[in-house]
Amino acid sequence: xxxxxxxxxxxxxxxxxxxxxxxxxxxxxxxxxxxxxxxxxxxxxxxxxxxxxxxxxxxxxxxxxxxxxxxxxxxxxxxxxxxxxxxxxxxxxxxxxxxxxxxxxxxxxxxxxxxxxxxxxxxxxxxxxxxxxxxxxxxxxxxxxxxxxxxxxxxxxxxxxxxxxxxxxxxxxxxxxxxxxxxxxxxxxxxxxxx
Amino acid sequence: xxxxxxxxxxxxxxxxxxxxxxxxxxxxxxxxxxxxxxxxxxxxxxxxxxxxxxxxxxxxxxxxxxxxxxxxxxxxxxxxxxxxxxxxxxxxxxxxxxxxxxxxxxxxxxxxxxxxxxxxxxxxxxxxxxxxxxxxxxxxxxxxxxxxxxxxxxxxxxxxxxxxxxxxxxxxxxxxxxxxxxxxxxxxxxxxxxxxxxxxxxxxxxxxxxxxxxxxxxxxxxxxxxxxxxxxxxxxxxxxxxxxxxxxxxxxxxxxxxxxxxxxxxxxxxxxxxxxxxxxxxxxxxxxxxxxxxxxxxxxxxxxxxxxxxxxxxxxxxxxxxxxxxxxxxxxxxxxxxxxxxxxxxxxxxxxxxxxxxxxxxxxxxxxxxxxxxxxxxxxxxxxxxxxxxxxxxxxxxxxxxxxxxxxxxxxxxxxxxxxxxxxxxxxxxxxxxxxxxxxxxxxxxxxxxxxxxxxxxxxxxxxxxx
Ligand code: SF4
Numbered sequence: 001x002x003x004x005x006x007x008x009x010x011x012x013x014x015x016x017x018x019x020x021x022x023x024x025x026x027x028x029x030x031x032x033x034x035x036x037x038x039x040x041x042x043x044x045x046x047x048x049x050x051x052x053x054x055x056x057x058x059x060x061x062x063x064x065x066x067x068x069x070x071x072x073x074x075x076x077x078x079x080x081x082x083x084x085x086x087x088x089x090x091x092x093x094x095x096x097x098x099x100x101x102x103x104x105x106x107x108x109x110x111x112x113x114x115x116x117x118x119x120x121x122x123x124x125x126x127x128x129x130x131x132x133x134x135x136x137x138x139x140x141x142x143x144x145x146x147x148x149x150x151x152x153x154x155x156x157x158x159x160x161x162x163x164x165x166x167x168x169x170x171x172x173x174x175x176x177x178x179x180x181x182x183x184x185x186x187x188x189x190x191x192x193x194x195x
Numbered sequence: 196x197x198x199x200x201x202x203x204x205x206x207x208x209x210x211x212x213x214x215x216x217x218x219x220x221x222x223x224x225x226x227x228x229x230x231x232x233x234x235x236x237x238x239x240x241x242x243x244x245x246x247x248x249x250x251x252x253x254x255x256x257x258x259x260x261x262x263x264x265x266x267x268x269x270x271x272x273x274x275x276x277x278x279x280x281x282x283x284x285x286x287x288x289x290x291x292x293x294x295x296x297x298x299x300x301x302x303x304x305x306x307x308x309x310x311x312x313x314x315x316x317x318x319x320x321x322x323x324x325x326x327x328x329x330x331x332x333x334x335x336x337x338x339x340x341x342x343x344x345x346x347x348x349x350x351x352x353x354x355x356x357x358x359x360x361x362x363x364x365x366x367x368x369x370x371x372x373x374x375x376x377x378x379x380x381x382x383x384x385x386x387x388x389x390x391x392x393x394x395x396x397x398x399x400x401x402x403x404x405x406x407x408x409x410x411x412x413x414x415x416x417x418x419x420x421x422x423x424x425x426x427x428x429x430x431x432x433x434x435x436x437x438x439x440x441x442x443x444x445x446x447x448x449x450x451x452x453x454x455x456x457x458x459x460x461x462x463x464x465x466x467x468x469x470x471x472x473x474x475x476x477x478x479x480x481x482x483x484x485x486x487x488x489x490x491x492x493x494x495x496x497x498x499x500x501x502x503x504x505x506x507x508x509x510x511x512x513x514x515x516x517x518x519x520x521x522x523x524x525x526x527x528x529x530x531x532x533x534x535x536x537x538x539x540x541x542x543x544x545x546x547x548x549x550x551x552x553x554x555x556x557x558x559x560x561x562x563x564x565x566x567x568x569x570x571x572x573x574x575x576x577x578x579x580x581x582x583x584x585x586x587x588x589x590x591x592x593x594x595x596x597x598x599x600x601x602x603x604x605x606x607x608x609x610x611x612x613x614x615x616x617x618x619x620x621x622x623x624x625x626x627x628x629x630x631x632x633x634x635x636x637x638x639x640x641x642x643x644x645x646x647x648x649x650x651x652x653x654x655x656x657x658x659x660x661x662x
Binding site for chain 2 (some may be wrong): 107176180190
């Protein structure tokens, strides 16, 4: 996983609440055998509408999704996070996330930034006014800065630590390689192998 | 205070204990893999340039997507074929042993592990599949994991986890004739509900459990997940050791003695405490069948379809109404009067040799009812070969049953074996969800004995109903 300290990018305003994982990535995409490429299926039903925010020319480069409350409800599919990342998002800002989505996002390095509802409102207005407005997400100080707005956000301490260090769960466990090695040395000889 | 079986296995696999609220790091002894939940995990490894840490503790087999007929032909469905081919390429690239379609050791992942002697007491066993709980029958701590966790185990041979809660399900007494492990577990789930085991490892104990064969114990542990539990376990005993001894991956010589000594010490201590305890009288059980669309909606075969109007709990009432509509059943209909179109014997719940023996016993000298299609699908190639050797296949075919090659088959609608819309099946598998066996298909979960009797009579029936 890449280190995440401070991210600068533009935002896409998703003025919807209760965006469930079926909307983020429909079930028909789950039969795939790759982890990449899910960006095609991101919000696929909504993207058929030319007026949908991600279809607007000035939002196609956005890396920060600004969404309404209860983002990521429904099925626990990890593909929802993969789809958002593959499309190019690095941060999702919302005033409330579904637990499992928040956990999955943190694991994969997609930053779920939890803010007060009024911050979402202000950011929506800001990027609707000026789609090229730069937004800064500072994971060190837990601040969002855009224009003259400065607001705090919340993220799980464990997730923050991991993202700052660029460690994924696997990276963290591999950090205990010595403990794993010594555990393996002491495993009973009668334990089976598959070869 | 003493420890439970599950706690002892956990203790013996701690690579490190989590501080404060952090999870523990647990070593994994055996990682089983199949084609559906592994492709993205391998891709993750490739992207991060990580190897598989212990290919020698990993085993792959093809099961969910494989056809059970004409297995020498390429798989017709492109998505199924792509998943199977991806598994073959990934296993070759990362050095993971694989039993492919056509191999003598191929079969359903949860049938293959135990049969090779790879599943042993006191082990941690994981697989990207919820029915990994099956392996708990040997006193192993075995549970299903998600795709990210599959990648985690491939890369590190560990998992970071917080300890599970413990539950004891005690089944006392002697099971009456015609009552099998499947009936026991359907009764347990009907009693505690599909969420009753949530967050727990269930340990099954008591005289009725101890008297079961390994096959029966696997059937019970297999369906722990249907009660919402993370895993099911049974303390290892002489039955367990006898089953393992002499299998290809079983310890031998001095190692065998050492292993047995360790295994004997794994049982739950006298003074250990469970978070939850449930007791059932095994001698009062009768054959069980499900009438609805979740495995908790089960009743004794002698009962009738329930009336949702009589159900007090609002949530369950609505669920029952919806289930009866989907199942096309009327309240008050005797379960024995329900006509069945298809009988499916197989799956990781009841696709082992003992199950096939029970079915053959009942089919001997009888025939499958007119218009009813009976599938008999061995859980593995080995089970199939043994059934042939014992003359069971001849019995099935003489009775008019459709004998197939090994795989998950009609347990789930991911390969060509599917129910057609509106068809009703009596099935020895583990899930009766809407559409599980094919869109619009209706499933009654039953034991192998009830499946066989039903195939002969054309209606839900127990062996006692056969003249
Ligand atoms: S037989 Fe059914 S439950 Fe068992 S592994 Fe296959 S699909 Fe899953």
